[in-house]
Structures are given as C-alpha cells and as structure tokens.
Amino acid sequence: MIFLDAAATTPVRREVLEAMWPYLSGEFGNPSSHHSLGDAAAAALAGARAATATALGCRPGEIIFTSGGTEADNLAVKGIALARRAADPRLDRVAISAVEHPAVEESARYLERVHGFAVDVIPVDSFGQVTVEALAGVLRPETALVSVMYANNEVGTVQPVARLAALARARGIPFHTDAVQAAGWLPLDTAALGVDALSLSGHKLGAPKGNGALFVRGRTRLEPLVHGGGQERGRRSGTENVAGAVALATALTLARTSRPGAPEDPGSRVAALRDDFIRAVLAGVPGAILTGHPTERLPSVASFCFPGTSGESVLLELERQGVICSSGSACAAGSDAPSSVLLALGIDAEVAQTAVRFSFDPTVTADELRQAAAAVGIAVAGVQSLGPAR
Ligand code: PLP
Numbered sequence: 241m242i243f244l245d246a247a248a249t250t251p252v253r254r255e256v257l258e259a260m261w262p263y264l265s266g267e268f269g270n271p272s273s274h275h276s277l278g279d280a281a282a283a284a285l286a287g288a289r290a291a292t293a294t295a296l297g298c299r300p301g302e303i304i305f306t307s308g309g310t311e312a313d314n315l316a317v318k319g320i321a322l323a324r325r326a327a328d329p330r331l332d333r334v335a336i337s338a339v340e341h342p343a344v345e346e347s348a349r350y351l352e353r354v355h356g357f358a359v360d361v362i363p364v365d366s367f368g369q370v371t372v373e374a375l376a377g378v379l380r381p382e383t384a385l386v387s388v389m390y391a392n393n394e395v396g397t398v399q400p401v402a403r404l405a406a407l408a409r410a411r412g413i414p415f416h417t418d419a420v421q422a423a424g425w426l427p428l429d430t431a432a433l434g435v436d437a438l439s440l441s442g443h444k445l446g447a448p449k450g451n452g453a454l455f456v457r458g459r460t461r462l463e464p465l466v467h468g469g470g471q472e473r474g475r476r477s478g479t480e481n482v483a484g485a486v487a488l489a490t491a492l493t494l495a496r497t498s499r500p501g502a503p504e505d506p507g508s509r510v511a512a513l514r515d516d517f518i519r520a521v522l523a524g525v526p527g528a529i530l531t532g533h534p535t536e537r538l539p540s541v542a543s544f545c546f547p548g549t550s551g552e553s554v555l556l557e558l559e560r561q562g563v564i565c566s567s568g569s570a571c572a573a574g575s576d577a578p579s580s581v582l583l584a585l586g587i588d589a590e591v592a593q594t595a596v597r598f599s600f601d602p603t604v605t606a607d608e609l610r611q612a613a614a615a616v617g618i619a620v621a622g623v624q625s626l627g628p629a630r
Pocket residue numbers: 247248307308309310311313341343389391392393418420421441442443450451452571
C-alpha cells in the first residue's frame with residue numbers, strides 16, 4: 241500500500257511512542273497530586289509545555305493543551321469572541337475565511353446561532369487565498385476576532401498569515417490561525433507570524449489522535465469553554481493528558497527539522513516530489529485540474545478534480561491498485577455534498593464532486609509517487625470508461 245492520506249492522519253512515530261510511554265506506565269501520576277508520582281507528571285507536563293513553546297517561539301504560559309485541533313479551534317474562536325464581547329458589548333462580529341475547517345466554521349456559526357454574533361465570511365480567490373484587500377473589506381469596528389487558517393486541508397493553499405495578521409493588529413483585532421496542516425511544513429514562529437492565537441493537532445505530525453494545543457498570546461482575553469478543576473491556568477479544566485502533551489511536544493520538536501530552511505529539509509525535497517507528481521498527473525490524465533494555489537501550497541498536498549468521474553469511484557479504483565488517498569476532507573466524512581472549500585474557489589458543484597486529494601508525509605519517496613501517478617491515470621481512465629458519473 242502507498243499511503244497518500246497524511247493530511248487525514250499519520251502513524252505515531254517511534255520516537256514519539258518512546259517519549260510518551262513512561263507516562264502511560266510507571267510514571268502514571270496526576271500532575272495535580274502532591275506526591276512524587278504527581279511531581280514527576282507535573283515535571284513532564286512542564287517540559288512538554290516548554291518544548292511546545294520553543295517550537296512556537298512563545299512563552300510556556302501561552303500554551304494550552306487540548307484534546308486536538310478541533311478543541312483548539314473551538315476555544316480560540318468562541319473563547320476569544322465571547323471574552324471580548326463580555327468586555328465590550330459592541331464587539332459582536334467575527335470574520336472567518338470562506339475555506340475554514342468545520343472546527344472554525346461551526347464555532348463561528350454557534351456564536352451566531354446561540355450568542356447573536358454576526359459572521360462575516362472573507363472571500364478567497366480562485367486559488368483559495370485571502371488577500372489583504374479582501375480582509376480589509378470585511379473588518380468593522382465591531383469585529384471581535386479574525387480567524388484565517390495557515391494552510392488549507394483540502395487544497396493545500398497557504399495563506400499570507402503574517403500580512404493578514406498585521407492588518408488585524410493595526411485595527412486592534414485579535415487574529416487566530418488554524419495551523420493544524422501547516423505544522424511540520426511551515427515556520428510556526430508566532431512572533432514572526434504576528435498572530436494572537438494558533439491551533440495545533442498532534443495526529444497530523446506523528447503523535448496519537450486526541451491531543452493538540454492552542455497558543456494564546458499574553459494578555460488576550462479568553463473565556464474558558466470547559467469548566468472544572470482549573471487546570472491549564474483555568475483556561476481548560478480536566479486532568480491533563482500528560483502522555484499526549486509529551487507526544488505532541490516530541491512530534492513538534494522532531495518536525496521542526498522538516499521545515500523548509502531547517503538543517504535537514506524534507507520540506508523542499510517533498511515539494512519537488514509533489515511538483516513532479518502534479519506534472520505527471522496533469523500529463524497523464526486529460527482534463528485533470530489542479531486545485532489550490534500552483535506555488536503557494538503545502539509541500540505535502542496535491543489535489544485535483546477529474547471531470548467526468550466521481551471522486552469516490554476514483555478513490556476506490558486507486559485503493560484496488562494499492563494507493564490510499566482521499567476524495568476530499570476526511571473531517572467531513574459521511575457527507576457527499578460537494579466541498580464548500582472547492583465551491584468557494586469558484587469550482588462548479590459537479591466538478592467539485594470529482595475531487596481527489598493526495599497528501600504526503602515527510603518519508604514519501606519518488607518511486608512511490610511515480611507509481612501513484614501511473615495508478616491515477618489508470619484509475620481515472622477506468623472510471624471514465626464506465627460512462628458519465630451520476
Ligand atoms: N483544522 C484543520 C485544518 C484540520 O485539517 C483538522 C483535521 O483534519 C482539524 C482542524 C481538526 O483537528 P483534530 O482532528 O485534531 O480535531
């Protein structure tokens with residue numbers, strides 16, 4: 241099997257498993273307990289927080305461990321917007337891009353439905369990018385928060401986060417970015433990005449599913465969503481997932497070496513393989529359309545539409561040939577509605593149903609992608625020969 245669905249999830253890295261194992265076994269203490277086992281767990285948690293902060297160029301106190309990217313996004317969007325409006329009732333709008341993950345989009349819709357906020361959707365261009373002008377077009381004096389993802393999970397387009405955050409900052413509006421897909425591939429220095437909040441998820445990076453983190457800058461007001469014993473400085477109650485935090489910190493620390501420009505640089509290696517793969521697919525499949533930005537995209541994502549097919553059929557055919565990929569976002573699994581991300585790019589609904597995403601982890605090889613590109617040609621031709629998609 242050639243696994244090309246790393247944007248959905250990744251296997252746990254051996255180093256990560258080894259780092260977390262002690263906190264699942266001998267050192268199983270509760271970090272709030274006042275005995276040696278508790279102290280050891282608290283020390284491990286503090287170490288994980290410090291390592292995560294180093295990866296994000298922030299202070300340890302600015303990191304909140306969560307149960308994953310979804311919870312981090314919920315806490316950022318709801319927590320910041322609700323806290324700001326509590327301080328100033330005029331702040332009753334949130335601005336999100338048209339291509340956000342449901343964790344951000346549905347959080348904003350919840351604020352609208354339950355708390356009476358207005359949601360301003362920032363349009364994207366045909367590559368899926370938000371321009372500074374588009375953001376400027378929706379900002380209002382009442383905007384409590386802006387949320388624009390760092391890199392898109394379906395098409396891989398990377399947003400000009402630093403420029404967008406600078407505009408929000410100039411207007412005094414906190415800026416959140418969902419960096420779940422960017423982590424491991426793009427620089428995460430929160431100071432250079434100029435963001436006030438940033439979400440991460442462990443399982444996209446070689447840590448287990450069910451752990452993540454939210455960076456929230458210094459004095460940013462934040463209303464907690466989970467109430468209880470006051471862990472995470474009162475911002476997220478619940479006994480901490482010590483092993484999960486250690487796993488996330490270890491995965492992030494390992495991934496720092498995979499960033500473009502880092503000492504070992506799988507980022508540019510994978511970007512070159514991605515470009516060869518895109519060329520091979522476009523050459524081998526008449527009518528294939530690359531979705532997302534041609535250059536400002538994650539090294540790890542190549543996404544296409546294959547008009548005249550259905551994405552699901554191509555996917556099944558590819559699996560028969562030993563290639564695992566995705567017909568859209570795994571996070572919207574179970575839904576056969578066309579992807580709202582592709583619709584936001586201006587792709588028509590029928591073509592959007594033919595989307596297939598290939599996403600790579602840092603270990604992907606040229607040989608695997610050569611085989612996969614050949615399999616795509618065969619799979620699409622096979623599906624097209626069955627007649628028009630219904
Ligand atoms: N944000 C983005 C961009 C994602 O791709 C995902 C998962 O696919 C999430 C958030 C949700 O993260 P998690 O699966 O850790 O809840």
